[in-house]
Amino acid sequence: MNKVEQILKILSDKNRLRIYKMLEAKRCCVCEIAYVLQIKQPSVSQHLKKMKDAGLIMSEQEGLWTNYYLTPTSQPYEKILLSVLSEWLGSDEIIQKDIEQIKSVDREMIPKE
Amino acid sequence: MNKVEQILKILSDKNRLRIYKMLEAKRCCVCEIAYVLQIKQPSVSQHLKKMKDAGLIMSEQEGLWTNYYLTPTSQPYEKILLSVLSEWLGSDEIIQKDIEQIKSVDREMIPKE
DNA sequence: CATCCATATAGGCAGTTGCCTATATAATAA
DNA sequence: TTATTATATAGGCAACTGCCTATATGGATG
Numbered sequence: 001m002n003k004v005e006q007i008l009k010i011l012s013d014k015n016r017l018r019i020y021k022m023l024e025a026k027r028c029c030v031c032e033i034a035y036v037l038q039i040k041q042p043s044v045s046q047h048l049k050k051m052k053d054a055g056l057i058m059s060e061q062e063g064l065w066t067n068y069y070l071t072p073t074s075q076p077y078e079k080i081l082l083s084v085l086s087e088w089l090g091s092d093e094i095i096q097k098d099i100e101q102i103k104s105v106d107r108e109m110i111p112k113e
Numbered sequence: 114m115n116k117v118e119q120i121l122k123i124l125s126d127k128n129r130l131r132i133y134k135m136l137e138a139k140r141c142c143v144c145e146i147a148y149v150l151q152i153k154q155p156s157v158s159q160h161l162k163k164m165k166d167a168g169l170i171m172s173e174q175e176g177l178w179t180n181y182y183l184t185p186t187s188q189p190y191e192k193i194l195l196s197v198l199s200e201w202l203g204s205d206e207i208i209q210k211d212i213e214q215i216k217s218v219d220r221e222m223i224p225k226e
Numbered sequence: 227c228a229t230c231c232a233t234a235t236a237g238g239c240a241g242t243t244g245c246c247t248a249t250a251t252a253a254t255a256a
Numbered sequence: 257t258t259a260t261t262a263t264a265t266a267g268g269c270a271a272c273t274g275c276c277t278a279t280a281t282g283g284a285t286g
Contacts, residue, residue: 004198013244040247041264042248042263048263063254081197087190143234154232155275156274159235174283178233232281233282235279241272242274244269244271250264252263255258255260
């Protein structure tokens with residue numbers, strides 16, 4: 001039950017749901033996500049840390065950038081749960097705009113606060 | 114997204130997950146749930162209120178007792194999500210004990226504090 | 227009516243959350 | 257090395273959570 005509870009807790013936050021869907025669309029760095037969510041970079045880092053600790057996402061260094069991406073889950077229940085959530089969220093307007101935006105954003109061009 | 118978020122938030126609590134599975138097993142009154150969860154009656158009432166506000170459960174008066182039961186959902190995504198969660202939780206030891214206990218408990222015989 | 231009983235509500239408290247600003251870290255570039 | 261840049265971490269703060277105790281509510285019964 002703890003694993004279920006943990007995943008539900010992690011995903012029961014609007015911004016983390018948005019992050020999840022963005023990472024589904026493409027690998028993202030912290031500043032891209034911060035730009036789309038319109039919150040400060042440290043807040044994004046904290047969300048990503050929680051999601052990473054829960055095993056939902058992973059990261060890879062690319063120079064100065066850290067690219068985050070979804071963990072390819074093999075656990076059947078988790079897999080199904082996430083895909084249902086993903087589909088459900090797919091019909092959300094904000095999510096749709098996020099995906100559009102994250103796909104077109106250029107990480108080199110993001111104004112630095 | 115708000116609906117998704119709300120449901121995830123409601124279910125991201127261990128005791129509420131246990132309540133959900135108990136109500137799946139049978140209609141329960143507050144004192145039965147309090148007995149199984151080993152928490153005080155007001156705490157159970159509060160959990161139930163939240164779950165009811167989220168539309169997850171409903172209640173019906175039966176004399177002094179209030180019987181709670183799962184809302185028959187027609188919303189497809191919610192339905193699938195809940196059934197996946199339910200299956201996943203079905204393999205949990207604590208949940209299994211809860212179900213056994215809630216099925217055999219006699220509401221007339223619960224020691225009053 | 228008055229009492230009893232199951233449940234609901236109010237209020238308090240400690241722990242958690244999500245955001246922020248300030249600062250540290252680590253990789254790159256000059 | 258020093259400066260720059262992206263990210264991580266620390267610390268603070270207001271809001272929220274889940275539990276408790278005390279009390280209110282309302283149906284059932286004598």
